[in-house]
Amino acid sequence: MVESEEGSVDGGRRQQSGIMRFLSSLLWAALLIEQVLGxxxxxxxxxxxxxxxxxxxxxxxxxxxxxxxxxxxxxxxxxxxxxxxxxxxxxxxxxxxxxxxxxxxxxxxxxxxxxxxxxxxxxxxxxxxxxxxxxxxxxxxxxxxxxxxxxxxxxxxxxxxxxxxxxxxxxxxxxxAPKEPVVDYNMVLIFLMAVGTVAVGGYWAGSRDIKKRYMKHKRDDGAEKQDEETVDVTPIMICVFVVMCCSMLVLLYFFYDHLVYMTIATFCLASAVGLYSCLWPFVRRIPFGKCRIPENNLPYCHKRPQVRTLILSAFCIAVSVTWGVFRNEDQWAWILQDALGIAFCLYMLKTIRLPTFKACTLLLVVLFVYDVFFVFITPLLTESGESIMVEVAAGPSDSSTHEKLPMVLKVPRLNSSPLVLCDRPFSLLGFGDILVPGLLVAYCHRFDILMQTSRIYFLACTIGYGIGLLITFVALALMQMGQPALLYLVPCTLLTSLAVALWRKELPLFWTGSGFVEGFGVNLRNKTVISNVCNCS
CATH class of the missing domain: 3.50.30.30 (Glucose Oxidase; domain 1)
Known part of the structure; x- marks a missing residue:
């Protein structure tokens, strides 16, 4: 419904504008098709x-x-x-x-x-x-x-x-009305954080997964064993996950003020676990604090964990709680949020495993459609004409809590801009735009190690991710509207990986993940797998 004071902008013009924006984005148009009124x-x-x-x-x-x-x-x-x-x-x-x-x-x-x-x-x-x-x-x-x-x-x-x-x-x-900079310098920081997280997470996940399968060694405590556990994603899990994402996004759109605090609490808990997982490989090399606490009946402590694990746990919880208390301090809280977010993404990339390229393709294509729909199609369905995805990610302007969802990397704008004053002082990149392509990068690295390919799949997919992110930034600058990053990231990563597999004539093995599902004690194409995997723990 259009308010009376908005003049002669009728529903037909709004619908036409939304359709034109959608088509222009798909074609990567250089200019907006319809002039922006506001x-x-x-x-x-x-x-x-x-x-x-x-x-x-x-x-x-x-x-x-x-x-x-x-x-x-x-x-x-x-x-x-x-x-x-x-x-x-x-x-x-x-x-x-x-x-x-x-x-x-x-x-x-x-x-x-x-x-x-x-x-x-x-x-x-x-x-x-x-x-x-x-x-x-x-x-x-x-x-x-x-x-x-x-x-x-x-x-x-x-x-x-x-x-x-x-x-x-x-x-x-x-x-x-000062002229808006075409590209803000904070995009460089977001690019480095995103590509770095995908590269490190994919490399770490692939190396740890192969090492776990090949090298059977004694673990000195249960914490490390738990740290190495992985979850294989099945097609049913992918369908359930996408349905849950759609439901949660719609619920946040309609009940944002009620659900935002639950999301913040979930992020604090998950990021503390992720930070612990990322720091433990470094802490376990410290020769101090290996002694165990005395016998007790305390929850989570009855197995007598090492002192250093308790100190690390307390530190991770303290960092997470500090962010939770001071999350609205725009001058510095974004640094903590980005650090916790990167740790969370690395933990998820290490824990969740896509066993085949077929599963990778299914996940990325389904989420590609999900991202495009909620950014470009939902403005045609909402009364305000706003994108559900953009509204939820940036926080509704009419929210009584004025809270923002933490599931994004955020960097303040470094150029002088009216947007800094207009409740849009940060540039954002959702965790999904890192995790979804990152799972494919991790799969490519595991396949590289299996086929002894000098990490060509891993490097090609990581470069494809970087190119896709650059295209996203260009589209954002040209269209001056929120972009579904997966619209550009999914084709760049999937097609790059597919092209490498076709070039090397390994598509059947790459598609089915042969050797991952049946085990690794086999020879593929007369190649003997060497088990001297890099110790990345």
Whole structure:
């Protein structure tokens, strides 16, 4: 349903826009097919005559009137506080009008055009509409755009309260829209973290899996044995997993405020386990703390674990709890979240095992469809026209908790941008975009060791992942909208692995995973498997 104040944007135009966005993304178009109506900008408020001020996020439509890109070129005008009114009729206009000023009025009761027309007739040089709801593009039709010559923008109600508290009655405002950088430097950090996690996780998982099968040795405690356990994924498990993902995503979309805390608690627990799994191979080399605790009846301690395992467990839990308590400290909490997230991804890549390329293909193709559907198709099905995936990943703007899901790598924007002020200060990459291709990379590494191929499958698939991630970033920069990363990552990794198998004429073995399922005490194509696997523990 479209609110009355959004002008003449009807359901048909919204549906057409969504379809065009979907097709353009599939074709990797260089430009958007339909012009974006909503743009982020800044409103710089200051007290009269003061050089100091503060920027606030605004959402405007350049089809009404364009804003300058530099603050120095923007006119500083007096504001007129009319937030007790919605400015929908001439009776709402004060005596004398708004000569050379920018009124601030509340949203509601009439269209954007009616508000800005009354403001322009009465001498206003711009209009700020205060909204308690989501900031939507102040749209109109072509004739209305031609009639209006002053800028109109939406300002959040929360920012309006802060403005009233911070500045006096003679406050001034200058509206401007700095140019968005095509690519933010934080993408380099996300790229390095993602590719590094996939490479390290795939290498570690493959080496540990082969070593476990070939080298039977005594383990000094139960902790290491537990650390080496793996779970083979079956087609039924893949189907159940995808159904659970779809259900959870839809539930989060409708009941975000109720389920977000459960997700945060789950992440704290899972990331602590993952961090322990990643640090234990280093801690076990320390020659201290090998003594065991005295006999006791305490839970989880009756087997008398080593002192160093208890210290490591306490450390991992402390790191996870620290993030949980200070997760909303944007200046530094993202570093802890990324470290815990990488540890979690490495643990999952080491634990979950795809036994055949057939299983890899099934998982990646099904999740490819899942990702594309929830990013590009769901805007046609939701009332707001927003993507379910993007809304859940970034956190709904109308959420009362203002919590964000932690299942993403996040890096703050390093370039000056209005998005930093507009509740989008981070670039995000979901864990699924690391784990799903990473499982294929791990399979390739195991096959490399089995076939003694100098890790050609592993390297090719890892490079394919990096190329797919770069294509994702290019698509994001060109289309200026959230992208389903698996749309690019799945073809790049699957096709690369398939091409290597065809080139080496090993597709039947690669497809069925021969040697993984039946055991490794066989010779394949007259090749004897050598068991001197690298000790990566």
């Amino acid at each position: 743009e982020y900008g800044m409103a710089h408020f200051s007290d009269g005559g003061s050089s100091k001020g503060k920027d606030y996020c605004i959402f405007f439509n350049s089809q009404w009137a364009r804003l300058p890109q530099d603050l120095s070129k923007a006119a500083r005008l007096q504001t007129y506080d009319l937030t007790t009114s919605v400015l929908c009729s001439p009776s709402d206009v004060p005596e004398g009008g708004f000569p050379n000023s920018i009124p601030m009025v509340m949203r509601g009761n009439c269209t954007f055009y009616e508000k800005v027309r009354l403001a322009q007739i009465n001498g206003a040089k711009g209009l700020l509409i205060v909204s308690k709801d989501r900031l939507t593009p102040p749209s109109g039709n072509k004739s209305q755009y031609e009639e209006i010559g002053i800028p109109v923008a939406l300002l959040s109600y929360k920012d309006m309260l802060d403005i009233s508290k911070t500045f006096g009655e003679k406050r001034q405002v200058a509206m401007y």
